Amino acid sequence: MFEHIERVPGDAILGLIEAFKKDTNPQKVDLGVGVYRDSQGNTPVMRAVKEAEARLLKNETTKTYIGSHGAPAYGEAVLPLVLGASSPVLEANRASATQSPGGTGALRLAADFVASQMPGKGIWVSDPTWPNHHGIFTSAGIKLHKYPYVDADNRLDFAGMLAALKKIPEGDVVVLHACCHNPTGFDLSNEQWQEVVEVLQDRKLLPLVDFAYQGFGEGLDEDAYGVRLLSEKLDEVIITSSCSKNFGIYCERTGCLIMVARNAEQMENVRSQVAIVARENYSNPPAHGGAIVSEILHDAELSAIWREELTEMRDRINTLRRDFVEALKPYGLDQKYACVAEQRGMFSYTGLTPEQVDRLRAEFGIYMVRSGRANVAGFSHENLPYLAKAIAMVNE
Structure with a gap:
């Protein structure tokens, strides 16, 4: 019954995850998958969420x-x-x-x-x-x-x-x-x-x-x-x-x-x-x-904590956008990529070509979607110098 079924390519972003895991480059950077990451590269559980779950566990009476x-x-x-x-x-x-x-x-x-x-x-x-x-x-x-x-x-x-x-x-x-x-x-x-x-x-x-x-x-x-x-x-x-x-x-x-x-x-x-x-x-x-x-x-208390945490996440991303452009200034690329600081949210359409994205991955272990879309939450103050240098190299 299944003999006629053909294999199809997997999801491009999920494929990046697997490729990133296998990459042995100690300086590798994941800018592909669309989740928030903190400065350590983790997707944390928010404090408000932890407290809410503790209350739910204690007070839950049914699974209907x-x-x-x-x-x-x-x-x-x-x-x-x-x-x-x-x-x-x-x-x-x-x-x-x-x-x-x-x-x-x-x-x-x-x-x-x-x-x-x-x-x-x-x-x-x-x-x-x-x-x-x-x-x-x-x-x-x-x-x-x-x-x-x-x-x-x-x-x-x-x-x-x-x-x-x-x-x-x-x-x-x-x-x-x-x-x-x-x-x-x-x-x-x-x-x-x-x-x-x-x-x-x-x-x-x-x-x-x-x-x-x-x-x-x-x-x-x-x-x-x-x-x-x-x-x-x-x-x-x-x-x-x-x-x-x-x-x-x-x-x-x-x-x-x-x-x-x-x-x-x-x-x-x-x-x-x-x-x-x-x-x-x-x-x-x-x-x-x-x-x-x-x-x-x-809950007013939990809501206030959540809003504070969300503000911290948003401010971190917006700061990283500006710092990314600043990191490119020594290479004369800050104007070319100035749009990154103007954009909002976790994603950036960087303007990198598919060929440049391929080089970043092959030569530097920097992973993003071939359209040039990068997850800004994958930036960090530790990897920005490396990232900026790599982008300068593929722009030569």
């Missing part, structure tokens, strides 16, 4: 199912985090939360919802975008298109993006990154978000906002500017939120699909359909990650 929409307490915690504590959208009961297995699970729910409830509509993603967007949407049977995002000089191409959005067929879905654009790190300004909203309104387009890195750009509220603007100005919005990154609970797979409808009645209609989509995908989401988030966000 939590329902297709997940634990109500999780939704009650995530909705104001994403949309704002005083959100008029929440006040009008226009938003609904469905707990999901990570942000990826939320994206799959969104894809299946669009495929079943909006048949024939296309979906538009930035060029470039997170590679898994392509697989998620096409596997749901949705026709995928691209709009420009980065130009030939490795800068945000907002003019090209806006011109493309103005030509998208009415009723299609547009995927937008709320902040910390993956893979480029180029984000829209508040003024640019205003322009995007106007185009979406005029073209009657449905935004699907991927909000995977809240808190890693400028701050929890600052990073939510576009999401909140869209939700308040438009009748319908789809938001896929992740707590896996900003709570450091990657392996717990903790996400949320937020649906915003025109009014409370329509929201209930949409919510009923999302429950069916979730039921047919995985029935019930995993409970533990959501319980951690709920415990933290519903």
Whole structure:
């Protein structure tokens, strides 16, 4: 029965992990896999998470199912985090939360919802975008298109993006990154978000906002500017939120699909359909990650600790961006790579060519995706001099 099945190449990023492990270079640097790392190269468990888990272990009384929409307490915690504590959208009961297995699970729910409830509509993603967007949407049977995002000089191409959005067929879905654009790190300004909203309104387009890195750009509220603007100005919005990154609970797979409808009645209609989509995908989401988030966000002391830790992580990444550019100054490359300091989030579209990336790996043990996307959290003050010298060598 299986004789006809062919072997396919593995995931490029996961392949980098294995190659990095086997590399014997004592100075090797991993800039590939997209997780936060501290100065020692570890992905730590946050203090607030440790305390929340201790409380859960002590007080937990059941392991029963939590329902297709997940634990109500999780939704009650995530909705104001994403949309704002005083959100008029929440006040009008226009938003609904469905707990999901990570942000990826939320994206799959969104894809299946669009495929079943909006048949024939296309979906538009930035060029470039997170590679898994392509697989998620096409596997749901949705026709995928691209709009420009980065130009030939490795800068945000907002003019090209806006011109493309103005030509998208009415009723299609547009995927937008709320902040910390993956893979480029180029984000829209508040003024640019205003322009995007106007185009979406005029073209009657449905935004699907991927909000995977809240808190890693400028701050929890600052990073939510576009999401909140869209939700308040438009009748319908789809938001896929992740707590896996900003709570450091990657392996717990903790996400949320937020649906915003025109009014409370329509929201209930949409919510009923999302429950069916979730039921047919995985029935019930995993409970533990959501319980951690709920415990933290519903407790003032733990919430304060978490916010402090997240600020430390964000500040470290932004500092490393500036220090990276500074480290390149002796080689006359600081202007060429100045965009790295301007970008936000864990990822940077460095502008390195695939050939330069190959040389960095082969000659220096520096690993990143061939597109030139680097995980800035893999930088450290110890490896920056080595990294800068290596980049200078491949730029000769």
